[in-house]
Amino acid sequence: MGGRRHMTGTTPAVPSRSDAVRNRRLLLDAAAKTFAERGVEVSIGEIAQRAGVGKGTVFRHFSSKEELLAAIMLGMLDELVGTGTALLAEGDPGRALHAFMTAGVEIFVRDRAFCEVIGRPSLQNPQVRDAIDRLCDVAEALTARAREQGVVRPDVTGTDVALLLGGIQRTAESLLSAEPQAWRRYLELAFDGITTHTGRTLPHPPPRHLPLAAPAADHGR
Amino acid sequence: MGGRRHMTGTTPAVPSRSDAVRNRRLLLDAAAKTFAERGVEVSIGEIAQRAGVGKGTVFRHFSSKEELLAAIMLGMLDELVGTGTALLAEGDPGRALHAFMTAGVEIFVRDRAFCEVIGRPSLQNPQVRDAIDRLCDVAEALTARAREQGVVRPDVTGTDVALLLGGIQRTAESLLSAEPQAWRRYLELAFDGITTHTGRTLPHPPPRHLPLAAPAADHGR
């Protein structure tokens, strides 16, 4: 997982001095928690404070806020890809797909920054995009198995499934503080939607991949 | 629509001088377009520029950015409530509910600020909350009709339907720039999910209303 002494883009992967490794760990942990609770808008200063280090130390380890964020998002994406890959060994394709979707929505529900970053290509760095591609691939593999067995309707793709994860979280979002498990309701609803056989095919052609190459012709005014 | 000469909260409803009414109109139009395209984060300065007025003029008409935003959100919510109410007269309850959901998702898709504001109670003023309550009520009325006729499964509520609107938009979000109509696919998927009869009941108790009374125990650090 990741080259040892290659530089990970712009910042040395892992420093050698003991205080530096410890602070890097503290920093990653604090950032993960803070981003999860409060979203991408939290200030670097607050993360530093929570980690018990100075603001400058943050930028010694990560050249920018975005890089710190990407490091954390990448870890979670890889974890989910791993879960999906492991589930390809599960015998029952329907159960495997359901378990994958459960794991996916759980991440969205747990982490506010994850929700905000995924699907906003304008904010994403190349590594995150690659990880999302891999996520779509494993979702497609799981979906294909279920589709061939007739568990899911024939015109549903892995990209559909990946996109639904965020949609399910969004549906449950405003209930989450009062009903932390409400998302399971909407996961089941969506799962019934993709497994029901109406005879009709869904409107609009199914998505093959995510359009991740946003030229970001943004608010350059 | 709405009281004529009542003051709308904190700012005089409609001024009397001709230039003032005209500028107010320009401002509302520019703000609606800008919020729709770019979300709540756009600066007041940009809205003013787009309306062709000075920044100070914005604050003469609306005491804060949030009030301007609320005025626009309120208009759209009321419009959707009106559409839903009208659809209660439609003969076919299933078609009526489907049409209501279509109208709802269309608004979400068209307006980025709408997506960002709805369901974030921490940002909402009382009038917007009331409008959302009314929206849930009309959604419940439409859903109840469809439920009684056996069109939708028995354990689906109007609040479920209202929440799904945002979820559907979110699902289609990253496809929207390349495939502006992709949301129809996920609307159909969700509609199939609430109309299919699996025999199983959904997990988690159905939501009765939205928990709109967020005490906002926020990042007051």
Next chain:
DNA sequence: CCTCAAGGTGACCGAGCGGTCCGTTTCGCT
């Protein structure tokens, strides 16, 4: 045409942000 209050405006303010820099501390090696 005159008057004056209502309306318009942009320089300005304070707060918060990401990111930089350099004097100071600490680690690890000899």
Next chain:
DNA sequence: AGCGAAACGGACCGCTCGGTCACCTTGAGG
């Protein structure tokens, strides 16, 4: 213990934002 390099920290910079204010313009009644 002594030393050089690496890491630390927080004052600091430039920028943007929402919101204010004192001065100027303009509409409309007389």
